[in-house]
Amino acid sequence: RKEVEQDPGPFNVPEGATVAFNCTYSNSASQSFFWYRQDCRKEPKLLMSVYSSGNEDGRFTAQLNRASQYISLLIRDSKLSDSATYLCVVTPNSGTASKLTFGTGTRLQVTL
Amino acid sequence: EAGVAQSPRYKIIEKRQSVAFWCNPISGHATLYWYQQILGQGPKLLIQFQNNGVVDDSQLPKDRFSAERLKGVDSTLKIQPAKLEDSAVYLCASSLWGLSGELFFGEGSRLTVL
Numbered sequence: 427r428k429e430v431e432q433d434p435g436p437f438n439v440p441e442g443a444t445v446a447f448n449c450t451y452s453n454s455a456s457q458s459f460f461w462y463r464q465d466c467r468k469e470p471k472l473l474m475s476v477y478s479s480g481n482e483d484g485r486f487t488a489q490l491n492r493a494s495q496y497i498s499l500l501i502r503d504s505k506l507s508d509s510a511t512y513l514c515v516v517t518p519n520s521g522t523a524s525k526l527t528f529g530t531g532t533r534l535q536v537t538l
Numbered sequence: 539e540a541g542v543a544q545s546p547r548y549k550i551i552e553k554r555q556s557v558a559f560w561c562n563p564i565s566g567h568a569t570l571y572w573y574q575q576i577l578g579q580g581p582k583l584l585i586q587f588q589n590n591g592v593v594d595d596s597q598l599p600k601d602r603f604s605a606e607r608l609k610g611v612d613s614t615l616k617i618q619p620a621k622l623e624d625s626a627v628y629l630c631a632s633s634l635w636g637l638s639g640e641l642f643f644g645e646g647s648r649l650t651v652l
Contacts, residue, residue, distance in 0.1 A: 434578070469629060469643035470581065513580055525594060526641065528573075528580035 427452045430516050432529040439536055443504050447532045449514030450496045459490055459497045460515040464531065470513055473499075504536045540564065542644035544630050550650045556618035559647045562611070563632030569593075570607055571641065572615050573629040581629055587613065620651045 432449045439445045451459075459476035474481065476488040476497050487500040497516075501508055514529035543562040551557050563570050568589050573581035584603065585595040589610040598605070602621070607613040617624055627648050631641040 430580075469645055470641075471643070472640045525586075526583070528582070530578070530580045 428529075429453060429527045430514055430529040432514050432532045434530055434532060436533040436535050439504055439534070441504055441506060441536055441538055443536075444500065444502045445504055445534065446498055446500045447512055447514075447534075448496050448498050449516075449529055449532075450494075451514075451516045452495070453516070453518055454492075454495060456495075456516045456518050458517045459488075460517075460526075461486075461488060461497075461499050462513040462515055462528070464511045464513055466510070470528075473512070501534075504534075506536050506538070509534055509536045542630055542632055542642055544628075544644035544647050546647055547645065548648050548650075550652065551620055552652050553622055554619040556616065557620055557649060558614050558616045559628050559630075559649075561613045561615070561630030561644060563613075563630070564642055567632035567634055567642070568610070569633045570613050571631040571633075572605055572613070573631065573643075574626045575629055575646070576626045584615070584628075617649075620649075622651050625649055625651045 430451050461473040462470040463473045464470040474483050474488050476490050480489045485502045489498045511531040511533045513531045515526050517526045545560050549557055570587045572584045574584050575581045584598045585605045586593040587607040590607050605615045627646040629643050629646045631643045633641050
């Protein structure tokens, strides 16, 4: 089983739609979780951290389910500019940036 | 503030040739990473430095890949000899020591091995 698994997509959604991605992880000792965004032929950039209590940043909501070992990202009111690959990132250590493991990414295409 | 600088942006070589990539992290960032991203996959960590010491190189193919970070600032990643499967984007990233999760990536060096 891969350390971090994501549905590669693509998810094709119309503008204004709500879309959700899940990511599962295999190491139950994992401590820190993140979503990165990667535009086509660009470098990944941090989108948001995922906290145990869940967190929201504008149209984006991230959730963590430790019992089932998955994290999710919800995007409301999708914009064309949200089209990108969303990378799930897991690390076993809290407080350091060591051993970040990236998933393969989920591609989102928002259309008119 | 200047970001992570990488060069060259693109490189095309034939198999069995050698290639070197250079990275200059954000000033003050103690931790430096080299990732390999093959098309359609997520970045895979090759090596992590803390200042000029290696923290993790468990996934670095040491028979052909080498990396160094002299003086704890910029770093080079070398591949010798290159194989077809080394075709990928080599991403350098840096982070502040102790800052969890936020890596700052350079634009990457795209390698094509023919």
